[in-house]
Amino acid sequence: MKNFIFTFCLLLPIVAFGQFNLKIKIVDDAEKTGIPSVSYKLFSVETSKSVNAGFSSIDGDISVSNLSAGAYTLSFTSVGYDSLSLKIKIDQASLDLGTVSMKPSLRLMREVEVRANADRVTMKGDTTQFNADAYKVNPDATADDLIRKMPTLTVENGVVKAQGENVKRVLIDGKEFFGTDPSLALKNLPAEIIQKIEVFDRLSDQAQLSGFDDGNSEKTINIVTKSGKTNGEFGKLYAGMGTNDRYAAGGNVNNFKGERKISLIGISNNINQQNFGSEDLLGALGSGSSQRGGGGGRSGGGGRPQGGGNSTDPSNFMVSSQGGITKTSALGFNYIDKWSEKLQVSVSYFFNKMNNYSQDSSMRTTFTGVNSEQYYGENSFQSNTNYNHRINSRFTYEIDKNNSIIFSPNISLQGNTKATNLAGITSLDTSDTLNTIDSDQASKKNGYNLSGNLSFRHRFEKRGRSFSIGVGVNNLSNLGSGSLVSKNQTFLPTLRSSLVDQISADTTINTGYNVKVDYNEPISENSVLNFSYTGNFSFNKAEKQTLAYDKVTADYDILNTVLSNSFLNNYNTNAAGIGYRFSKDRKYFITANLNFQNAELDSKQTFPIENIINRSFFNVLPFVSFNYRPSRNKSLRLIYRSSSRAPSINQLQNVVNNTNPIQLSTGNPDLDQSVSNLITVRFNNTNTEKGSSFFTFFSSELVQNNISTSIFTASKDSIFRGILLAKGSQLSLPNNYGNTLSLRTLSTYGFPAKIIKSNINLSGGYTYTQTPTLINGIENLSRNNSLTSGIVLGSNISKNVDFTVSYTGSYNIVKNTVNQNLNNNYYSQLVSLKLNLLTPKGLLLNTEGVNTVFNSIGSDFDQVYTLVNLSLGQKFMKNQRAEIKVTAFDIFKQNKSISRVINASYIEDTRSLVLTRYFLATFTYNIRNFR
Structure with missing residues (x-):
């Protein structure tokens, strides 16, 4: 009786407060190794509602705490594996299900491709999801290159926009990535690791906690990484020298291991490539910028x-600003972990x-x-x-x-x-x-x-x-x-x-x-x-x-x-x-x-x-x-x-x-x-x-x-x-x-x-x-x-x-x-072409042209002027990880910076110094080591 009372007293707080724990390990049926990033959902049989959800760790481990006693349905999904569902009953403080095997999917790649095309864009509540596999880009493309092909996503003067609004944050698997600098995040993530792009209005922290929208939401992009791409190292390193003493060097190195994600980036150049936000520009915008x-x-x-x-306009200072000649040195570090x-x-x-x-x-x-x-x-x-x-x-x-x-x-x-x-x-x-x-x-x-x-x-x-x-x-x-x-x-x-x-x-x-x-x-x-x-x-x-x-x-x-x-x-x-x-x-x-x-x-x-x-x-x-x-x-x-x-x-x-x-x-x-x-x-x-x-x-x-x-x-x-x-x-x-x-x-x-x-x-x-x-x-x-x-x-x-x-045009009528x-009355248009060709033997051709028309x-x-950049290069080394190329910037030497500002009191035309034609030879090495 004493033992029964003692045991009852130990279990009473657990039963009263629902402090039950569940552990399980998901492994590959053939290799018996842990599968990372398996999506799991736990449903209550009684209410048919989800009570917990998440992903497995890098070793395939799943741990759920603070559960109530009862019957549950536990489901697992992962890209490349057949879905799995289990029925369990929790009636003890700690339930360890041991290892559970998932079998690789036997679906043909053609079936997978058809499904990818069909589900290229879906909605999940107020979140719009784009399937990255449905938008093909070159092997070395970045997230920035990828989103430019997706509807409602644009990059204008270095400012990332979604559904017509400025994007304030970029998340990776739901975690903050490089603070409040969307352009910096997108330019340093390779497109090949991305499974989905999610666009939504992110509520403020207080609104998320209270559940009441306070109107202070931020347009946000969440990058969902592919299964198998969250364990390894990836990135690129580059260095180039050119005519007129032009130079450019930099790169990014990322180390992802499950929940832990470490990224290091750096740039140094004198060709007007910049990476910073408006909060970095103390004094650069003039005395009136703070009003x-x-x-x-x-x-x-x-x-x-x-x-x-x-x-x-702060947007002109984001990336590739053409006003004057700019020399930039930058270094960034990002750390995410659980x-x-x-x-x-x-x-x-x-x-x-x-x-x-x-x-x-x-x-x-x-x-x-x-x-x-x-x-x-x-x-x-x-x-x-x-x-x-x-x-x-x-x-x-x-x-x-x-x-x-x-x-x-x-x-x-x-x-x-x-x-x-x-x-x-x-x-x-x-x-x-x-x-x-x-x-x-x-x-x-x-x-x-x-x-x-x-x-x-x-x-x-x-x-x-x-x-x-x-x-x-x-x-x-x-x-x-x-x-x-x-x-x-x-x-x-x-x-x-x-x-x-x-x-x-x-x-x-x-x-x-x-x-x-x-x-x-x-x-x-x-x-x-x-x-x-x-x-x-x-x-x-x-x-x-x-x-x-x-x-x-x-x-x-x-x-x-x-x-x-x-x-x-x-x-x-x-x-x-x-x-x-x-x-x-x-x-x-x-x-x-x-x-x-x-x-x-x-x-x-x-x-x-x-x-x-x-x-x-x-x-x-x-x-x-x-x-x-x-x-x-x-x-x-x-x-x-x-x-x-x-x-x-x-x-x-x-x-x-x-x-x-x-x-x-x-x-x-x-x-x-x-x-x-x-x-x-x-x-x-x-x-x-x-x-x-x-x-x-x-x-x-x-x-x-x-x-x-x-x-x-x-x-x-x-x-x-x-x-x-x-x-x-x-x-x-x-x-x-x-x-x-x-x-x-x-x-x-x-x-x-x-x-x-x-x-x-x-x-x-x-x-x-x-x-x-x-x-x-x-x-x-x-x-x-x-x-x-x-x-x-x-x-x-x-x-x-x-x-x-792409083509963008606008017709404006100003009356006072x-x-x-x-x-x-004035009309402006911008026509651009970006072409990347890669042969099986690694020969590459990149060209980018922009034609600008402004008619008052x-x-x-x-x-009316046209800017054309042209690159010729060759990929080599194992898996074509390295490349060397020569790029001609502004081939026709037409780059101009002539602008007109019209407001309620004056018309002003301005001509500014810009960077014109130069040539640059660049060596690039791409790091890809996924485990």
């Missing part, structure tokens, strides 16, 4: 022909150093009023050095079946030095010169960004009841110094010369904290209530000190109070919300949230004069998400979201930027918040039998009380905050004025053309934007209508014959209510 909501730039609707050019059954980890480190030299010549026509205009021409030379260290990490800890933690710390260190020489002239026409400028500027910036997010979730025993909390912190610090020597002349009404000789130092510190608490309470079998609290607290400090040169003391000791400033800005929001979620039959999913938000904006200027501004805002911010899945291959999703936007400290800071004394800018401490209302509709339809995919997308955004740009052009000598605005000079500052409206739609249709053994992707879209701008106190509405179309023809003949032909001289209707700004 949100400001007008100017390209926001008013304008055109830029493909082909390069310098711009403050340290235990409960703890998963991913860490990436990336270093990049960029040296860029550029020359730009531009001509701007500014419309200062109705039938009034002036001209500004500029030549500039710039040398820019930028470096960055970046660490991204993520730790996921499953405490038990009811509790889990996610921790994501990130670190970034940046530095930038820049020297610029600029010569500019403003005139009414070719003879009437208003003013000139000749300046030399140097700047140095250093900064760091520390951030971290910690999330915790607890599931209660009652199904659907849960509690989650997420906290985050972000600390950003930028320290800068600079010097400016500018010689300025004003010619009307009389000749007057002035000299600006100054040094400056600026500091920006941003500290933010956020917390979000969610509690879910089920109210029926199909519906759940959500109660939430969200707090965001931002504390910002900006200081700038400008000292002018004193001829008496021969030192910089004259404080310029107009160009100096000390500014504090705090923006805090507290929001309480209630939400409702309803789902039925896996067809209908409705989520509705209503958030009541109170925001406090406190700004304090302490120098040169004291100024205190306190504002309070109350907003009711709804969020609605409706998902409808009429079948497994169709999906409709509608989202409505309202959110508030606070002005940045750069927009609020009341200090004049006189980097260009005839093109001044300043902030506005009187800015209020703006409110955005966004509606998005998506529809997916796939046909697995035909292998076709259709996707359509629509979005509309209205921003009320928008932070727009106000531009003032001095018609005579004027004084602004103690600074002379010479006749013809311009001043821009942000203002809360008017509403912006944008409409966008995109549709794509992809299908296989069996007759020509190719994949065809068709696309078409329409975009409308309306942007208000104040020009000398007069409102100008700029309206841009843009029609786009495209076609991609990708070969599917064999791995030895690989080609892709006041400055009708800015009205412009009724204007003399037309551009």
